[in-house]
Amino acid sequence: MKRLIIKDIEKCVGCGMCMYACSRRKGEAGIDSSGILAVSLSGFERGATVIFCNACKEPPCVQVCPTNALRPRKGGGVVYNEKNCIACGNCINACTIGAIFRRSNGKPAVCIHCGYCVNYCPHNVLAFEEVTAGKATEVKVC
Template sequence: MKQLVVKDIEKCVGCGLCMYACSRKFVKRPEIGNSSSAILAVSLSGFERGATVIFCRACTEPPCAQVCPTGALKPKRGGGVVYIENLCLGCKYCMDACTLNAIFEREDGKIAVCIHCGYCSSYCPHGVLAYEEVEA
């Protein structure tokens, strides 16, 4: 199966184009802004130390799904999760459970989590992200 992967994190310039691409990922409902974005570029305590990008690393035993009280997050075969939005209460237990802080809060109180669609990798101008076959 294909997943979003990091090729070289040191190349990240912190532009955040991935974050805005993630907002546009649904053909019928592209958003302008960052509310539903599930990837985040940050500086490493100040840009003098460089930048990095945070997103779901597709755990095979995802803690976020284990703490979800309603089954809105379900483990996906091969790693990562499926998010069933209309089951989500907005409790944010999943956000606490993720060691990477890779689950984000949306404007409406629900969550945004990477579904490994790979759309953002086409907008990474400096070769940090790629969308590749990985072994399950």
């Protein structure tokens, strides 16, 4: 299965186009439902980066979900079933890299690796690709 990967994080300019694409997919103008976040690195003089689901093989967020709202996704990451979610926030706290975000209704926003945001990344920081087994990300080291 294809998934969202980082091609070259050093190219990120922090525009957040990905973040807006994610919520737009749901008919929102804003970022409430976005499962990706663009941040500066302690101030923009040090550059920028994006944070999103790393498609773990053993996702801690799934482990702590009491209602099976989050289940493992084939090929890594999670599938989210909102109906089962009770907005406990366990998943948000469990994610080691802080890639699950709280929506205004208290429920999580998490990347489902649909690849929509890639179309709007102006500098090819992101890509939507098949990832071979055992290779979590394809971070290009500068």
